[in-house]
């Protein structure tokens with residue numbers, strides 16, 4: 001379902017401080033810009049089967065979000081191969097794929113289109129998405145007026161109401177109020193029992209142990225350990 005072979009990702013950061021876009025362009029044209037290159041992911045191979053719920057753990061900066069973005073097709077790895085079978089619903093940075101100036105309703109269609117759903121399909125699911133998000137009273141307001149919890153509810157509702165085959169979640173369950181967190185956990189459990197493959201990042205060992213069938217521990221861009229939730233969480237916590 002998700003197949004990663006020797007996936008590596010290199011980022012380049014400018015070494016010198018550049019004060020304006022103009023200065024950047026001039027120096028780039030003159031070949032004066034110096035970059036520092038670093039590998040954020042280094043030779044990741046991973047195989048995730050249909051219906052598995054896999055958690056990713058690791059310190060800040062270990063490369064977890066980068067790996068999720070690569071699997072979601074948002075970033076292209078510098079090296080290696082990624083294969084995914086099925087529709088992928090990524091819930092990554094809060095509000096990515098949203099337009100601040102559009103209303104909640106318009107963003108459902110925009111975000112849905114980015115996820116690859118047709119307008120007709122989204123129309124048929126629209127009421128369900130709004131009901132799940134509990135944003136009926138705000139759905140015709142521009143989302144710049146939404147709180148971060150409201151945005152998260154909208155993103156979660158769009159991504160999950162449509163029964164994706166692969167769900168990719170970056171820490172989203174930590175956002176939102178207690179009632180919505182409970183509801184979203186139930187929804188995740190439903191998806192998981194319905195055969196959706198789930199890959200998610202969490203810093204909560206409790207959440208990882210509650211939800212995951214397998215855990216992958218990333219360190220310095222490499223897979224340090226992979227195994228059952230209990231096994232990996234114990235090793236990670238003791239590290």
Ligand SMILES: Nc1ncnc2c1ncn2[C@@H]1O[C@H](COP(=O)(O)OP(=O)(O)OP(=O)(O)O)[C@@H](O)[C@H]1O
Nearest residue numbers: 011012013040058059060061062063064065066067
């Ligand atoms: N677009 C980018 N350009 C340059 N460097 C980046 C870019 N995106 C991420 N990085 C760097 O890559 C490293 C890994 O980042 P990533 O967000 O994948 O880590 P993470 O494991 O998800 O961390 P956290 O637990 O803090 O969310 C960090 O050092 C980060 O600064």
